[in-house]
Amino acid sequence: MNNFLYPVYRPSLNGNEKKYVNECLDSTWISSKGKFINQFETEFSKFINIDYAASVCNGTVALHLALLALDISSGDEVIVPTLTYIASVNAISYTGAKPVFVDSLKNSWQIDPEDIKNKITSKTKAIMVVHLYGHPCNMDELSKIAKEHNLFLIEDCAEAIGSKYKNRHVGTFGDISTFSFFGNKTITTGEGGMVVSNNKKLYEKVVNLKGQGLAVNREYWHDIIGYNYRMTNIQAAIGLAQLENVNDILLKKSEIANFYQESFKNTDYIFHESIGDVSNSYWMCSVLVPDRNLRDVIRLELKNLGIETRPLFYPVHTMPMYLNSKDTFPIAIDLASRGINLPSYPDLSKKDLTYIVTSLLNIKL
Known part of the structure; x- marks a missing residue:
């Protein structure tokens, strides 16, 4: 826990x-x-x-x-x-x-x-x-x-x-x-x-x-x-x-994603937006930080403010049991090194989201 x-x-x-x-x-x-x-x-x-x-x-x-x-x-x-x-x-x-x-x-x-x-x-x-x-x-x-x-x-x-x-x-x-x-x-x-x-x-x-x-x-x-x-x-x-209750859960998660998306416009963070004719369920709402070297610093700052985050998944080809791949995967590496999953559960209120976003945007980069 x-x-x-x-x-x-x-x-x-x-x-x-x-x-x-x-x-x-x-x-x-x-x-x-x-x-x-x-x-x-x-x-x-x-x-x-x-x-x-x-x-x-x-x-x-x-x-x-x-x-x-x-x-x-x-x-x-x-x-x-x-x-x-x-x-x-x-x-x-x-x-x-x-x-x-x-x-x-x-x-x-x-x-x-x-x-x-x-x-x-x-x-x-x-x-x-x-x-x-x-x-x-x-x-x-x-x-x-x-x-x-x-x-x-x-x-x-x-x-x-x-x-x-x-x-x-x-x-x-x-x-x-x-x-x-x-x-x-x-x-x-x-x-x-x-x-x-x-x-x-x-x-x-x-x-x-x-x-x-x-x-x-x-x-x-x-x-x-x-x-x-x-x-x-x-x-x-x-x-x-x-x-x-799945439709109510999905509606709430969509509202959370829209809040994040609007909040990160014109900032140093890139929100994971929907591309094309799709309906994204936004299991996780995620952002990319501007510099991979800042990602863990930002996560620590948020942790100290009571906000849990997760890094994006590490590309599997970098893990010891799958290291034999000779190919390079520059996009996956870049996304994984800069990505953060933010709190995304359906019971988040607008007040909660405001605190999370404000806390993140107030971190000096």
């Missing part, structure tokens, strides 16, 4: 969460069976407008299952942005496949389609796009590249619940897509995730894999080596309650 007056994030638990969890406890359905699991999956699929949704125990295993469902394995290459949370890349490595890193776009911070084209080889089997911090990627261009090269398209939507590209929810463009419901996500189940697809066979394979490889219509018979990646009824109960 931290003692920040304004943490980077905390969930909004103002709905039926306690009521539904107590129902699980009263009924004794607390593990991976119970009515809330199917209800949550059904309502989530409706919310993003997709045919199939399979709940899982966290966002990382959702990615792992998505890759396994596509038969990604040793000898394959999967293209992925280097500027992402480590789970995106680790899930590729779990399968034995090789992650191939791609740089970011300077304006949107999302994966660079032109760099993707440069990285495609005969071993490339899939492109994993990540809607970083809630900003949708350019799905027209990415879908076109995947189709032209006969590649699977995977969407990592862990940070993008409520985000839309040309009025279509992210996660509905790829062959298979994933979401995360960790405690700091727009809606949460504590830990949890979802794998979604419009492809029934992929969905059925995910369901088989996540439930210990249990065969359909034959009790305690397992026809493949599977995993215990299931969501609990308690998690799903929380998720269903969260989903009931």
Whole structure:
């Protein structure tokens, strides 16, 4: 636990969460069976407008299952942005496949389609796009590249619940897509995730894999080596309650983002704005500081004022287990070295936001 007056994030638990969890406890359905699991999956699929949704125990295993469902394995290459949370890349490595890193776009911070084209080889089997911090990627261009090269398209939507590209929810463009419901996500189940697809066979394979490889219509018979990646009824109960309020949460987060955006105009800070015909859910509201050498100094000053911040994710190719990349990624490096995530949770008031912004702008650079 931290003692920040304004943490980077905390969930909004103002709905039926306690009521539904107590129902699980009263009924004794607390593990991976119970009515809330199917209800949550059904309502989530409706919310993003997709045919199939399979709940899982966290966002990382959702990615792992998505890759396994596509038969990604040793000898394959999967293209992925280097500027992402480590789970995106680790899930590729779990399968034995090789992650191939791609740089970011300077304006949107999302994966660079032109760099993707440069990285495609005969071993490339899939492109994993990540809607970083809630900003949708350019799905027209990415879908076109995947189709032209006969590649699977995977969407990592862990940070993008409520985000839309040309009025279509992210996660509905790829062959298979994933979401995360960790405690700091727009809606949460504590830990949890979802794998979604419009492809029934992929969905059925995910369901088989996540439930210990249990065969359909034959009790305690397992026809493949599977995993215990299931969501609990308690998690799903929380998720269903969260989903009931998701539009209110997204509206509040949009208001917070608009406040930040207006506040940083004509200053030394560059706010992460929406680029193109997109609806950004603003999982995290972020700014770039003018000089990378000032970033940690600024963060310390804010910490002393009770304001928690986070650095942008470190590019994964800089981490010890992924250092073999010979390519350079100048945009990702620049963004990561100058970026700060600001408090972005939906319960922030205008007074809170004014204090945060004023505190930041009053720091002498």
